[in-house]
Amino acid sequence: MINYNGTLVAETSIALHQNRAFLYGDSIFETLRVLDKKILFLEDHYFRLMASLRIVRMEIPMEFTMEYMEEQVILLINTLEPAAAYRPRISFFRKPGGKYLPTDNNCEFIITAEPLDNALYSINEAVYEVELFKDYYVTKQLLSTLKSTNKMVHITGSIFADENGYNNCLLINDDKNVIEALQGNLFMVTGNKLVTPPLADGCLNGVMRKQVLELAKKIEGLEVTEASISPFDLQKADELFITNVIIGIQPITKYRKKEFVNTVATDLVKRLNAKVRFS
Structure with a gap:
């Protein structure tokens, strides 16, 4: 129906x-x-x-x-x-x-x-490898932050990922900064700092992005900020993960030769489920 x-x-x-x-x-x-x-x-x-x-x-x-x-x-x-x-x-x-x-x-x-299939969110611990999609860029503008049906960059990026055996791709804007994944917002953990690209960089204004930012600010000792992320920053990160309302939080396990942990992502999923159950 x-x-x-x-x-x-x-x-x-x-x-x-x-x-x-x-x-x-x-x-x-x-x-x-x-x-x-x-x-x-x-x-x-x-x-x-x-x-x-x-x-x-x-x-x-x-x-x-x-x-x-x-x-x-x-x-x-x-x-x-x-x-x-x-x-x-x-x-x-x-x-x-x-x-x-x-x-x-x-x-x-x-x-x-x-x-x-699943009522609550969970952590997928299977291998999840990503690569940069560099054939086309997302422009730094307000329209890029909307969920519109103008998604040719995401579609061609998804085909590229499938053809090359990646689980997902990361998109870059016209400043060559990394802004999001094909199906969600991107978060990066380096030391005690959690970073996600600002909306001004052209990333989706994600509902789950907002939830994760609010929950992360309650984690003691974790500094949370919105700042541009360069491809070079990804190589120095301890943890990368993708967020959207359907999957919740998806850890990235590998980008090129770098492998990542999922410590903060696991903590956030627990906090997210607690919010969902008791809100």
């Missing part, structure tokens, strides 16, 4: 040849994690979605409050087979009309969902 503008349907009547998300990537989306019929980090997701829609000049439907968003997601979840957790995705796109210049800034939405 699909939730199309607040109505549960088996299929939509969207004409691809007129759909602006298909034609121009004129779409903003939000990926959620639902546990026990509750959207994790609901406020953060909602306000990021609303901010993104305003930035790209889409007219937000008057009825689309935070309570309405949660209600519509759970309405769809209730039609699915029972699972430990769910991965819904909300996609907004402008109504048909125009070329690059839209004729209508009002938008529609679709919610889809799929089951997840």
Whole structure:
């Protein structure tokens, strides 16, 4: 089932040849994690979605409050087979009309969902090797921080990783600084210092990034900062990990000839699960 503008349907009547998300990537989306019929980090997701829609000049439907968003997601979840957790995705796109210049800034939405096997987050201790993706760059601009469907850099990077046997790739911006992974934000631990790239460098404004920053600041003796990361910095790090709402925290075990531990990542996963269970 699909939730199309607040109505549960088996299929939509969207004409691809007129759909602006298909034609121009004129779409903003939000990926959620639902546990026990509750959207994790609901406020953060909602306000990021609303901010993104305003930035790209889409007219937000008057009825689309935070309570309405949660209600519509759970309405769809209730039609699915029972699972430990769910991965819904909300996609907004402008109504048909125009070329690059839209004729209508009002938008529609679709919610889809799929089951997840694990209720809580866990540490994956398997080998997880990454490499820099240098064929294309992410530009240092506000649009780069949004979850839009303009993801050709991430798609071609994913193909590069698959062709070369890597689990993931790290993206760089036009200043040649490392900003994120293909599917999440990047964190680096060197000594007692935890660093993640600032939004000004063009990285995704991740919901899990925000959670990890808040939790990390409560770890005694750990200095937390947002600062640019160069490729050379990766070689000096003790620990690297990737974050997003679905996987939680994914440790990187190898980058080129350097291998990494997962000490801080393991601590953060425990703190993250405690927050999820008792919030």
